[in-house]
Amino acid sequence: AQSVAQPEDQVNVAEGNPLTVKCTYSVSGNPYLFWYVQYPNRGLQFLLKYITGDNLVKGSYGFEAEFNKSQTSFHLKKPSALVSDSALYFCAVRARGSYIPTFGRGTSLIVHP
Amino acid sequence: KAGVTQTPRYLIKTRGQQVTLSCSPISGHRSVSWYQQTPGQGLQFLFEYFSETQRNKGNFPGRFSGRQFSNSRSEMNVSTLELGDSALYLCASRAWNGGLSDTQYFGPGTRLTVL
Numbered sequence: 001a002q003s004v005a006q007p008e009d010q011v012n013v014a015e016g017n018p019l020t021v022k023c024t025y026s027v028s029g030n031p032y033l034f035w036y037v038q039y040p041n042r043g044l045q046f047l048l049k050y051i052t053g054d055n056l057v058k059g060s061y062g063f064e065a066e067f068n069k070s071q072t073s074f075h076l077k078k079p080s081a082l083v084s085d086s087a088l089y090f091c092a093v094r095a096r097g098s099y100i101p102t103f104g105r106g107t108s109l110i111v112h113p
Numbered sequence: 114k115a116g117v118t119q120t121p122r123y124l125i126k127t128r129g130q131q132v133t134l135s136c137s138p139i140s141g142h143r144s145v146s147w148y149q150q151t152p153g154q155g156l157q158f159l160f161e162y163f164s165e166t167q168r169n170k171g172n173f174p175g176r177f178s179g180r181q182f183s184n185s186r187s188e189m190n191v192s193t194l195e196l197g198d199s200a201l202y203l204c205a206s207r208a209w210n211g212g213l214s215d216t217q218y219f220g221p222g223t224r225l226t227v228l
Contacts, residue, residue, distance in 0.1 A: 034216070043117070043203050043219035044156075090156065100169050101217070103156040 002027040004093050006104035013081045014112050021076040021107045023091030033074040034092040034101065035065055044090060050074060061085070081111045115140065117206050117220035125226045131192040134223045138185050138206030144168075145187040146217060147179060150201040162187055163209050191225075199227045 003026045013019045025031060032051055036044035048059025055067045065076045074091060088108050094101040118137045126132050138145050146169075147159040158171035162181035179189045185206075191198055201224050205217040 036219070041222075041224070043119075043221045044205075046216055046218060049216055099161060100158050100171070102158075105155045 002031075002093050002095050002098070002102045004091050004102050004104035006089075006091055006107045008107050009105075010108045010110065012110050012112065015083050016080050019078050019081040019085070019109065019111070021089050021091075021109060023074045023076065023104060025072050025074060025091070025093040027093050027095045029096055032094040032096065032101075033065075033067060034094070035059065035063070035074075035076050036090045036092065036103075038088040038090065038106070040087075047076070047089075081109075083111045083113055085109060086111045117204055117218055119202075119204050119220040119223050121223060122221065123224045123226075125228060126194050127228050128194055128196060130194050131190065132194060132225060134189045134191075134202055134204075134225075136187045136189070136204030136206075136220060138187070138204075139218055142206035142208050142218075143185050144207045144209040144215075145181060145185065146205045146207075147187070147189050148203040148205065149173075150203055150222070151199075156203070159189070194227045196227050199225060201225075 005024045034049045035047040038044050047063050048057050050057050050067045058064045063078050065074050067074050088106045090106050091104040092101040120135045144163045146161040149157045160167050160179050161169040165181045176192045181187045201222045203222045204220045207215040207217045
């Protein structure tokens, strides 16, 4: 079975400061990992994914994520937060050999001016 | 390239009724998946269709069904609606090129309210 944990329901950060949204996963074998963002009353928007190779993945809007196999983590980061980054962020994992991703419960990111 | 589209965007129904939601995938994408999103349960996988056949299914009752047409468009049907079916229903498409790393792209969702 595969699972994802996003340990923080909400993350608060000041504009211009770096941000981190945490994600840990459990899966058999090597994972595919994804981050999505959801704005109010909208669908999920793809940010980035890890398949293989370089542990640091760069995505849209200046976001990046670091895959850490030993800690089974895939934390989302951005060097300088914008107020417009305020949204709900979802981490997802999919085992190789599975077509069905499992999503975390989501983390609400609030960036204060 | 146009994104995933879903219609209608909002629906209000009463208990016992049935509802049909529609999804048009990104051009060239052959797989369509459906998810239910609620504050309490988060994102839950309903089913996935490819080549007009259901390929994967989540843990939902038989009241939830779907189908896919030859042009890859998909519909989802919920019969005998219950209050607990109130949710945002999301459709996602992916290419299905045989690569398991295919990324899913989501539509804006249909907000269903059951009264």
